[in-house]
Amino acid sequence: MAEDPLPRLDPVQAIAYFKSKGWEIGFDWQDIWQEEHARAFTVAKAMSRDLLEDIRAEVDRAISDGTTLQQFSKALTPKLQARGWWGKALMDDPASGETKVVQLGSPARLRTIYETNLRTSYAAGKWQRIQRxxxxxxxxxxxxxxxxxxxxxxxxxxxxxxxxxxxxxxxxxxxxxxxxxxxxxxxxxxxxxxxxxxxxxxxxxxxxxxxxxxxxxxxxxxxxxxxxxxxxxxxxPLDGLTPAPRLGKGSYDDGALQAMLSDASFGRLRGFFTAFGLDTREAATAGKVWNDAAGWPVPIAAGLLRGADGQIVSISDTAARELTDAAKVLLDPKSIGWVWIKGDDGRAMLVRRYRSDAGVVDMGGSFWRWHFGSARGLTAGHVIWYANAT
Structure with missing residues (x-):
């Protein structure tokens, strides 16, 4: 049966979009959700950076050089087989600890990887042209x-x-x-x-x-x-990928910040953004992908202070100062781990927990939060990175 034709890729925007992506390692396709795919390259159950690099290199070549599905599969299949990432295998789910029989590489999976990345790269590049x-x-x-x-x-x-x-x-x-x-x-x-x-x-x-x-x-x-x-x-954009802040009681004051950061409001939050190299209001609004100590890409942008209604939340002077300390925890943690927490509505949510002597910062899919002082009751979870690891 003849293959469905892929859209003609814009040779500039589509390539730039794909090359701008960070990396995310996920066991299940649902681990990286919706907009997260716009800023992170991932393949379910490809659990090492080297493996992702092999797959990404061939996708990059397909977008840049117009490689066909047959050429893509022919180049990538032996590399994946050499790494043992082919056929069915037993793998431990890092979220549950359960051992499962999973499908790794296969002709069908390579086709999905190829078509999904090319179509989304084309669509993202085209949207930029649409806007212009x-x-x-x-x-x-x-x-x-x-x-x-x-x-x-x-x-x-x-x-x-x-x-x-x-x-x-x-x-x-x-x-x-x-x-x-x-x-x-x-x-x-x-x-x-x-x-x-x-x-x-x-x-x-x-x-x-x-x-x-x-x-x-x-x-x-x-x-x-x-x-x-x-x-x-x-x-x-990065702003849309950032989770909303979850602030404790008493964190709000009457001095509301603007929905788009003004120079004055950026000044109050400067310590947080400059820690990540975002030295101006414009840079903080545009944002950047920052890779943590374990290599996990995290979007850092003004959206980290934007609530569910799209407005920058009103933050007390104390909370603004704590944001600078939160940046220090993210940049220089003693450990990074995955922790399941229960929300106010009883739902279980997975967060990436950064711990240091100063405090704890949790990054979730839909929210983030920080805590300073005693970390009693806040477990380290399944630790995947230690500062003193060799």
């Missing part, structure tokens, strides 16, 4: 591959035509799932008039609560969108 041309081409049209193999919901979305800034594109910008072959077309009113097109109503299907069993995170998932794909791959 938005003043003259302000509309976006959903295009489905109408060959009888498309999802019925994607078939229904075909021809949906909305302004680029319509929030529908936050969850429906393609691809919308594994193997999704849909695309978008950017147009203006003159092009629409010539083709007889008009702006449509955004078509939506019923939603359900989807529970990520790995992290405990609950998200609303519309029918027709696969779990983990309800986001805009091109609209996921």
């Amino acid at each position: 041309a938005k003043r003259t081409l302000p509309y976006l049209r959903y295009i489905c591959m109408m060959d009888g193999r498309e999802r019925p919901e994607h078939h229904s979305w075909h021809g949906t035509l909305l302004l680029i800034d319509n929030p529908w594109w936050d969850t429906h910008y393609t691809p919308c799932g594994w193997g999704c072959r849909c695309d978008t077309q950017q147009v203006n009113e003159r092009m629409m008039a010539r083709r007889g097109w008009t702006v449509t109503e955004p078509r939506r299907f019923p939603e359900r609560d989807y529970v990520n069993k790995r992290t405990g995170e609950v998200t609303k998932l519309e029918r027709g969108i696969d779990p983990g794909w309800a986001y805009n791959v091109g609209k996921a």
Whole structure:
């Protein structure tokens, strides 16, 4: 059977997008969730940096040089087999400690890795071009591959035509799932008039609560969108990847910071951001991917101080000073570990815990927090890095 054609990659934006990604090691595809994929390259159960580097190098070559799936598989298969990452194997799940029979490398997995990375890189690069041309081409049209193999919901979305800034594109910008072959077309009113097109109503299907069993995170998932794909791959900057702060009682004051950092508000938080080399308000807003002592990529940006409503939270002078100490813990921990904690609603959530003599900082998928003083009751969890390790 003939392969589905991949979108033509933009030779600049798509390559730049992929090369900007950090690294994340995850046992299960749900460990790295939605927007996290926009800033981190990961392959489920590829549990070493060397293995990820082999796979990433071939994906990079495919995007940069136009390598076909056959060339990609031919180059990568013997490398993975030499590392023992092929076929079925027994592996310990680091989250539960359970030993499981898992599928490692296979022709089907290589195809998924190849197509997913190329399609998302193309889509992310295209979104940058869409934004640059938005003043003259302000509309976006959903295009489905109408060959009888498309999802019925994607078939229904075909021809949906909305302004680029319509929030529908936050969850429906393609691809919308594994193997999704849909695309978008950017147009203006003159092009629409010539083709007889008009702006449509955004078509939506019923939603359900989807529970990520790995992290405990609950998200609303519309029918027709696969779990983990309800986001805009091109609209996921570092700011959007940062978890919201979880502040204790009494941490707020009356001096609200602006939604976008002003020079004055940046001044109060300067100690935190400059510790990571973000020396200006503009740099803090743009953010950066910082790799911790164990090599885990963490997005550092103004979004770390942004609440669920999109506003920079109001922080007391004490909390602002503690942020500088939190940066020191992140940059110079004595240990890093994974810890399961229980949220206020009873959900179990996985956090990455940084410990030092000064205090503890937890980084979770949807929130982060810091604690100074006695760490009694705050366990180290499953420690994966020690400062004195050789």
